[in-house]
Amino acid sequence: MLNKAAAKLLEGFADALEIRGANAFRVRAFRNAARQVDALTSDLSDLVNSGEIKNIKGIGKGIAGVLQEFVANQRVEEYDTMRAEIPAGVFEMLKVPGLGPKTVATLYNEHGITSLDALETAGRSGQLADIKAVGPKRQEKLLRELGRFRERTARHLIGEALPLAELLVEHLRAEPQVMEVEYAGSLRRGQETIGDLDILASSVNPDAVMEHFITADVVDDVIGFGSTKTTVLINNGIQVDLLVVEPPEYGAALMYFTGSKDHNIEIRSRAQARGLSLNEHGILDEETGTRHPAATEQEIYAAIGLPWIEPTLRENRGEIEAADAHTIPQLIVRDDIKGELHGHSLWSDGAAPIADMLEAAKSQNLEYFSITDHSGSLGVANGLDPERLAEQTKEISAGRTTSGSITLLHGSEVEILTDGNLDFSDEILASLDVVVASIHSSFNQSVEQMTTRMITAIEHPHVDIIGHPTGRILGRRDGYEFDVEAVMNAAAATGTALEINASPERLDLNDVMARRAAELGVPISINSDAHHPDSLGFMHYGILTAQRAWLRPADVLNTLPVEELLDWLRQPKPRRWIPH
Ligand SMILES: [Zn+2]
Ligand SMILES: [Zn+2]
Structure with missing residues (x-):
């Protein structure tokens, strides 16, 4: 449903208005409306299309117009303009607990602090203590909160990342030049939080795949574009790398990018003991110089005498020994x-x-x-x-x-x-x-x-x-x-x-x-x-x-x-x- 996204937009709108020093009544109206929309039990698009939205308490003409534009275009021009004028780091500061829009507005407008880095520097040098809106006591607290915030936000919850990864994989499957595609990394291992998202595809025409990839709806920004690797930011700030490899290398690459590092190190040393050298491109017999098939993970594991191991087990917590002894349990599904x-x-x-x-x-x-x-x-x-x-x-x-x-x-x-x-x-x-x-x-x-x-x-x-x-x-x-x-x-x-x-x-x-x-x-x-x-x-x-x-x-x-x-x-x- 659009409701949550719309409520978020209204909240962001209020933040942006407040940072720009807008009229306090207007700011409050947007915050109230955000709460109203969030609590709606029916679909916002229906309410907008039928015109009923105007009858909802707390949603005046102006905000109804904003919602109408949002339902129609999934974006609102006035908001986009404001966002473009204010540095992104200023909005990031709003996410630090204890830092409200009012203080952020002062820090930005009167002291030119435009990023978390600048905020931290100002805090460490004691500059924040001299700012009336902060003061020495709050400076200490802010620095602590900032540290914790940075630790947390380096990673994303699986509940946030997985649905987006599935969307992107589905989007890629629609491109005929894509042969295989899967998300890799800690997400494929089912970890509770993930950092960046890695998606791996195989194709003989990587350029077509990359061109198609960046047209996905959720893609916000293309940070790097190339025929083997393209990096984008998606709408909630997660960084996504798409890697495209040749079909015969797909299994080796998928295993490599799925990890975990510890699992792969152990697997590589097992390969070495058999005179095989394994990397993300494939598996090579060191004596004869011949390449083993590496198009699937199964082929790689088989080359070192193991059955395929579920990605959720690949943490080097005994799974390799268990696979060797054929004692990996039948996992719950x-x-x-x-x-x-x-x-x-x-x-x-x-x-x-x-x-x-x-x-x-x-x-x-x-x-x-x-x-x-x-x-x-x-x-x-x-x-x-x-x-x-x-x-x-x-x-x-x-x-x-x-x-x-x-x-x-x-x-x-x-x-x-x-x-x-x-x-x-x-x-x-x-x-x-x-x-x-x-x-x-x-x-x-x-x-x-x-x-x-x-x-x-x-x-x-x-x-x-x-x-x-x-x-x-x-x-x-x-x-x-x-x-x-x-x-x-x-x-x-x-x-x-x-x-x-x-x-x-x-x-x-x-x-x-x-x-x-x-x-x-x-x-x-x-x-x-x-x-x-x-x-x-x-x-x-x-x-x-x-x-x-x-x-x-x-x-x-x-x-x-x-x-x-x-x-x-x-x-x-x-x-x-x-x-x-
Ligand atoms: Zn409960
Ligand atoms: Zn409970």
């Missing part, structure tokens, strides 16, 4: 997932009614879907108290009669309180189908307190799953600290599942921790934690993380068919996990 056990609705902080979430789950071919709205003490998420939970039970019971092929489960994402007790009474928890227990507050407890808090929840007789166990938000917040081994051991001993929360902002547990948990015999549950029907697609990212954790379908609770899942949920704890 999306189709193994039979249901989801953690999802939200309008009852708490979700964006859709239960019925819509259920429809979305059906279209994902799930056998069961669990509504687990927040519990009462999470006020910010409109958590349910016992009365509202009882009302919700009625709606869910009614929903069950119409749910058809999918089983609707009633659960709760219940708050783990600071002492490890839960937000609902045992009696209420016992009445629910599924209990996901999560921490959303008091992250700063000591390691001991946090460990006790988690283990207490894990040992609770009615807790089935611990949601997003470390609480991290990628790029924004580290997880809280606790004794991971002790918590995992408690989960294994009680048969309590730990979640891989598949939301791309979380991916929590991460790959390394999920692998360790499965080794210890902890059941893993992979859930989208969807707050919107579209977010059920997050499962894909959870699966990639699970593959990186070497998980088999048998390690994952929600690969169980509905009857077996219900049996598992009904078993009293300590519940023995039996891999199937």
Whole structure:
């Protein structure tokens, strides 16, 4: 939908206006409109085309005109002009936490600071401390935030990068001169964040491929153009390199650019031991000087006596030895997932009614879907108290009669309180189908307190799953600290599942921790934690993380068919996990 993009545009418009010192009322009008558009439940294009947009509160004639232009052209001239006049670095400064448009406007207009580099230099030299809008105290804080910001923004979330990569690959497939094409790098390995995006194609006519590539809608800027490598920036600031190689080299190049570096080093030394020299162009017998076939990755691995290795495993974490011994497990794939056990609705902080979430789950071919709205003490998420939970039970019971092929489960994402007790009474928890227990507050407890808090929840007789166990938000917040081994051991001993929360902002547990948990015999549950029907697609990212954790379908609770899942949920704890 265009709504999100339009809301972003209005917000950017407001920033640009403020930086240019525009009338405060106009700036505020744009900010209000951005919020209104973001909260719209219907498609913005429909509202614009039918003229209804003018009836929406907070959207006056001027802004309606801007939206009209945006819907028609996907761009707005006045905005583009403003953006072109203000250095890009000024907008980048706005992304640093604690730096609002007002301060940025002062720094730019009165002190000529136009980039993050200039800001940092001014901070280090103490110049910011003398600026009235900043001052010495804020200067220190700004420098700290700036450092963290730079660390974070060097990488992009997989949830942002993957859909764009797929778009670009699809765009390239439409060009008849392209023979093979795939995205490579850390994205192909399913890493949670990526730096630059690498796409690899094979063709005998690379110029035609490059010409076609830069016509993709998402391409914003062409930074470098050549027949072997072209570099562009796409609309959200990700840098993309397209490499085009000759078809006989494609496998060697794909392997090289997929990495990881550690995996490739190990593979190369294995090749060397066999008298073969391997690089991104192919594989050569050093004694006879003959070239081995290298058009596919399979051929390369075969030349050194190995079966093909899944990209998600290529981290040199034992996969080469396992491939050699033929002990690489059958990795879980999306189709193994039979249901989801953690999802939200309008009852708490979700964006859709239960019925819509259920429809979305059906279209994902799930056998069961669990509504687990927040519990009462999470006020910010409109958590349910016992009365509202009882009302919700009625709606869910009614929903069950119409749910058809999918089983609707009633659960709760219940708050783990600071002492490890839960937000609902045992009696209420016992009445629910599924209990996901999560921490959303008091992250700063000591390691001991946090460990006790988690283990207490894990040992609770009615807790089935611990949601997003470390609480991290990628790029924004580290997880809280606790004794991971002790918590995992408690989960294994009680048969309590730990979640891989598949939301791309979380991916929590991460790959390394999920692998360790499965080794210890902890059941893993992979859930989208969807707050919107579209977010059920997050499962894909959870699966990639699970593959990186070497998980088999048998390690994952929600690969169980509905009857077996219900049996598992009904078993009293300590519940023995039996891999199937
Ligand atoms: Zn949660
Ligand atoms: Zn949740």
